Amino acid sequence: MLKKILIANRGEIAVRVIRTAREMGIATVAVYSELDRNALHVRLADEAYALGGQTAAESYLKTSAIIEAIKLSGADAVHPGYGFFSENADFAKTITDMGVAFIGPPPAAIVEMGDKVSSRKAALRGGAPIVPGTTEFLKSADEISQFAKTHGFPVAIKAAFGGGGRGMKVVHDEKSVKEAMESAQRESKAFFGRDEIYVEKYLSWPRHIEIQLVGDTHGNVVWVSSRDCSAQRRHQKLIEEAPAPALPDGVEDAMGAAAVKAAKAVGYFNAGTVEFIYQDEEFFFLEMNTRLQVEHPVSELITGIDLVEWQIRVAAGEKLPMTQKQVLASRRGHAIEVRINAENPTGGKFLPSPGTITKLTTPDGFGVRFDGGYESGDTVSQYYDNLVGKLIVWGKDRESAIARTIRALEETKIEGLHTTIEADLAILRHPDFAATKHSTKWVEEKLDLSNLVSTTGETQQNSEGLVEKSTVVEVNGKRFDVKVWVPPVGGTAPTAQKTRSASRGASQSGGAASGTITAPMQGTVIKVLVTEGQTVAQGDAVLVLEAMKMENQIQADKAGTVSKINCKAGDTVGSGDVLLVIE
Structure with a gap:
């Protein structure tokens, strides 16, 4: 069995791997950037090294710094998490x-299946239909134009290694x-370190269905479950x-069998996910992600399988603990x-919202799990992925799972920044x-979020200089939670002035055009x-403004x-900064 694992990642996936490794009696090593010096994954690991x-x-994409941390720590294994080097x-x-x-x-499987273009070729060899x-x-925009002339718009430009x-x-x-x-190439380079791209037809109303699989070094491959994303x-x-x-x-x-066949064709082992597009009772191979997926916990909850544990055991040379028949029998x-x-998400815009979490209260109860990478007081930086945490819920059937998730x-209470809750x-x-x-x-074409308003839960002044306060009152012995707008503590309400946040709302949130x-949001001008x-x-x-690895026009x-x-x-700007003026 492995003795010490270095996790070449950050946030909730680093925390996730550390926890399973500790349960298995394996020492853990964290790496961190300057901004992550006091991050949760650093605090939980047995050792930590600065990148x-x-x-x-x-930092996390700097190979030389990670190699040095491996040597200094004496780690005998590296878990890449997802993103960064996971498919490199x-x-x-x-x-x-x-x-x-x-x-x-294995590297050869990453090359063939991690590269989305090569994986499409492999799918064809395995008999799976492709989009x-x-x-x-x-190599040029002209190739996209020519493809569109043949297949019609819309088309999807995709990162080949992402x-x-x-x-x-x-x-x-x-x-x-x-x-x-150009935008696709920039995003791909920023997140995956490579900017190769390809193009495919964009289907009109598809569902995204994927298959979680795991293989070992002894030639065994099983599919664990399907997932709808x-x-x-x-x-x-x-x-x-x-x-x-x-x-x-x-x-x-049929999807599970196709996924296993594709994996075996390239000598695949460890965890991976084969993604399909499903429409009109037909499915098409989309791509294979040669890593653990963000959404892997839902497969864990319906099977009782710790996929990170399986990953570690496979890397140590062990056989899969269960057969295909046993895996399917475990599902519930x-x-x-x-x-x-x-x-x-105000108005359905989903704008990046980096900042410091002033309060984080996670839910509990039967069938409820929360995988997070932050605690109260931690800062979600503009330079990294925007995932605060994942709420994973189990129910005896879909209806009860939905009710329990709601x-x-x-x-769940998160204050200090906006979230997608x-x-x-x-x-x-x-x-x-x-x-x-x-x-x-x-979500983007049918779900009406135009009236949705998100708040950060803090006492921010409105246009009249008042702040929102929550308090508890009793009326005839019955408790009521109420919210009121009052002057700030220690002062009176000032005359109405346009604050920094009010100005931002006027120019970008549908108010009077100024x-x-x-x-x-805070970000970098691209x-x-x-x-x-x-x-x-x-x-x-x-x-074009980049924040949290996403470009926003x-x-x-x-x-x-x-x-x-x-x-x-190249300029870094803060939320509310005036970028330009139109007269």
Whole structure:
């Protein structure tokens, strides 16, 4: 058995791996950037080593720093988590060449299946149907245009070495091709360290169904469960569930068999996920993620299998603990996972919301689990993924799982920053979700979040200088929780002034158009799309702002002429900073 595992990651997945390793009696080593010096995963690990730097490229994607930490710690294994180096064959090979176990698939399998273009070829060899798309890396925007002429718009540009919706851009017309390609490449490079991309046809109303599998080094491969991950926005999953509901008889088994066949064809071992697009009772191979998925806990809850433990045992050379028949026999009930992200879903915009968590209260009760990477007082940085934590709930059937998830979400309290909790509740309460009528496009095209308002739970002043306070009163012996707007402690209400947050709301949240374009979140300016003196129309993109590895187009709130630009590419800006002015 392995003796010491270095986790080459951060946040909740690092915490997740550390906890299982400790239960197995294995020592753990954390690595951290300057911003993560006091992070939860660092506090939980037996040892911790500094990588330096702030951004992912300066720290968690810096191979030399991680290699040095492995040598200094004497770790005999590395768990890559997900993201960062988890699907990087060069990193896996470097680790194994050192005589250190890589807790993941062999480098050759990562090359073939981790590269989405090669994996499509492998799927074809295995007889699995694929969505129409390219089987070579794109070299120019013209190739995308030519593909669209043959298959029609919309098309999806995707990161060849990525996943989780990062580096994916949907293009609806010819004029957007070049900009979308460049944006996809930038996101892919920032999150995965590589910028190769490919293109495929974008289906009209599909469900996203995937198969969790695990293989060992003795030639055994089993599929654990299906998962439905159709509740998405910006091609990133919000809610996942297992097993995938409302599939015709035999479809899940057929998907499982296809996934196992594809894995065996490339000599795959350890945990992996084969993703399919399902529409009109047909399924198509989408891609294979050669790593543990964010949503793996739902498969764990319906089987009782600790997938991280299985990963570690496979890396140690052990055989799988269960056969395919035993795995399927262990399944019971239904599980749902809700990703709680640091985003502001007000009006359905889902804008990044980095900041410090001033209060974090997680739910409890039968069938409830919370996997988090933060505690009260911790800061969610603009430089990393925005996942605060995952709520995973089990129920005897889907109906009870949904009800329990809603109850648990209502008990979850996070203050200091915006989260997606209110949007998650809107999804779970919607009759379309209950009836499994949703698709990967449902959240953005059908779910009405226009009246949704998110708050950070703090006492922020409104336009009249008042702050919201919560208190408890008793009337005739009955308790009531009430909220009131009162002057700040130690003072009286000032005359109404437009505060920093009020200004932000005016320019970007549907208020009166002011022409003063402010940053809706803390981030880095990637590209200024206009010049001073240029005429713009309302809704035109004027600037690209990156926060939490996602690019966000900032739009003109009115037609006019750009009179002033206060920033340039590479600048770091704060929430509410004036970026440019339109007159």
